[in-house]
Amino acid sequence: MPSDEIRAALIRRLCISSAIADEDIKEIEALPISVRQYPAETAVVRDGERATDCCLIADGFCARSKTIASGKRQILSLDIPGEIPDLMSLFLHVMDHDLSTLTPATLGFISHEALLKLHRRRPVLAEMFWRDTLIDAAMFREWIVNVGQRPAPARLAHVMVELRERLRIIGRVDEGSFEMPLTQEQIGEALGITAVHANRVIRQLREEGIVELHRGRVTVIDERRFLELADFDDRYLYQSPTL
Amino acid sequence: MPSDEIRAALIRRLCISSAIADEDIKEIEALPISVRQYPAETAVVRDGERATDCCLIADGFCARSKTIASGKRQILSLDIPGEIPDLMSLFLHVMDHDLSTLTPATLGFISHEALLKLHRRRPVLAEMFWRDTLIDAAMFREWIVNVGQRPAPARLAHVMVELRERLRIIGRVDEGSFEMPLTQEQIGEALGITAVHANRVIRQLREEGIVELHRGRVTVIDERRFLELADFDDRYLYQSPTL
DNA sequence: CCCCGGTTCCAACAAAAGTTAAGGACGCCG
DNA sequence: CGGCGTCCTTAACTTTTGTTGGAACCGGGG
Known part of the structure; x- marks a missing residue:
């Protein structure tokens, strides 16, 4: 999968929840992304690790999870193409959970550095990414309710x-x-x-x-x-x- | 409680997880805050409402919760003085959960407008608040694990x-x-x-x-x-x- | 001072979920 | 094509949690 298509997946999704100016789209298109293939059931980043990149899912399914002392594991979210499940690592550098693939996946890595520079240049994009992490948090809230209250x-x-x-x-x-x-x-x-x-x-x-x-x-x-x-x-x- | 002390609570907490420059502290001190007293067990913002302010807890305990169709309620977090539990409303205007007091509380309201202006002036502070919402999300993740996996x-x-x-x-x-x-x-x-x-x-x-x-x-x-x-x-x- | 409403506390029973164990389906690899 | 491993499936039994209902406690207001 060419790197262009990968960016396209991201932009398509971002456009749904925000209106983006053409020049901002160009900025995103200019982001350096390094693409890597992962087999199914493989850790991308682990709890406790220090992240220097964010991971954009171009293709395949991922999941975030935490494992407690007793060995039990809780899945926190299912992540699909177009999403950046570990955007939070931009400011919370050491991971508090695992990110791993469920299926074989194509992942694009964007360095924190590049993202921060982009934010400085285009505060509107920073706000858009912030919004993205807030929707992520909203999904966690719903997940809590699901696990806590529903049969x-x-x-x-x-x-x-x-x-x-x-x-x-x-x-x-x-x-x-x-x-x-x-x-x-x-x-x-x-x-x-x-x-x-x-x-x-x-x-x-x-x-x-x-x-x-x-x-x-x-x-x-x-x-x-x-x-x-x-x-x-x-x-x-x-x-x-x-x- | 004078409005100064309220800001102090916020600044003290923010200083713990980030280093703030003196001028930035001054900016926060200049934020317009309107203070209000709430009795115990009272809704501050409700699920579905559109928020125009963020709520800084100066004194007292609050909780965030969601209620499902069956009437069951899930508490999502306990919130204490110095915190801004609904910071997310800055970009997710319509609330997806309730924020209410547990005890009598002193709350300071900061308009979204003032916060956004501050962010434009001081991007570093924007990042600090962003970080704050990310830690909030981290706490949700842990809450999911707690409810989902522990006896x-x-x-x-x-x-x-x-x-x-x-x-x-x-x-x-x-x-x-x-x-x-x-x-x-x-x-x-x-x-x-x-x-x-x-x-x-x-x-x-x-x-x-x-x-x-x-x-x-x-x-x-x-x-x-x-x-x-x-x-x-x-x-x-x-x-x-x-x- | 006493009554009232909301907690706290408790027990008995019912339902939901965990545990253990074992057989069957299916895909992969030699 | 046969064997192996993973997942799915199911049953029997145990434990945890929910439900119901009621008694004791406690603080605040009349």
Whole structure:
């Protein structure tokens, strides 16, 4: 994948939540990005490491997670193409969590230095990136609610809808089906339940004819009951800056 | 409380995680702040509202929370003097959660306009506030892990230690005891458990001689076992910008 | 001073989730 | 094509947590 396409993915996404001037787009296009391929299930940055670059996902799925002393792991977010999951490392240099690939992925690395220079030159872009980290935080808040208050089947549905809405923006949902390349173990880690229980929940949703999950692909069967179960409100996801 | 003292609380906290130049401090001191008193258990900003000011806590405790369709409420953070819990509203104007007081509180309101102007004048301060929102996000990540992976007693201990460490910075811990002005109902909402279970957990920690919780005040009995249970790593809380 | 409302506390029972264990499906590699 | 490993699947049993309901406590207001 050429480096241009990678920038394009980023710009496309940024344009959705902010209006960007042409000259600013050019600035982004001029950002030096070094591209690297990663296999599935590989750490990109680890908890405790000091980051000097931010990682733009050009293709593939990633996840952020933290592991506690007991060895249990909690997935904090699923990250998709066009996103910069570790933008926070720009100012919080030492990582407080892991970033790793779920699938084989194409990642573009942008140095902190280049980003900071860009911010100085174009404060508007700095604000846009700041906004981006704030939406990230909003997603964490919703994730807390999901794990803390919803019964397990609703948790799964909620994560699915959120992922679908985000994939929809980048044109990766077709005919009510979309990718969610997690093992049941990982689904459990995302929902704060065990893999066995995750399996129970998946089966239940299938038996009730709500949603099908097979080989990392989600197919919604009964849209109405699916949305009802998920209790999803997209307000936190995309908010126009003009609001 | 005079408006000077309020600014002082903010500056003191900001100085801890960043080095600020004298002229920048002066800029902050020049910020127009309008002070208001709030009774306990009162909404400051509500989910869905459009914010035009940010709220600096001068005195008292606040909490952020979200309520889902079923009526269940999840507390997302506990907020203490010196903090600006809704700084995110600067760019995410419509609130995605509630901010309310736990105790009677003195709050200082700073208009978005004034903050944005300050940022234009002093980009370094903008970065400092950005950093602040990033630490906020780091705390959300840890909160997700707490609710998602730790057994209930550890969850309680973890929230207690986090609060204590933050209170310590502002000089509000004396002799191993500190304020945590939550009802058991609210503790449940913070930990993602019911009030009844919260009560069980509190009793258990008391019976095991680990920590005492009485009338909104926490007294640690066995520091070693307390820390061990909490599984606390302060890395996410304060990170020097020079790191 | 006493009553009232909100906490705190507790017990018994129900439901949800964790644990352990084991068989089956599937893809990959030799 | 057969074997191996990973994931999925399921069942039986245990533990944790939720639910319901009620008693004791406590502080503030009449």
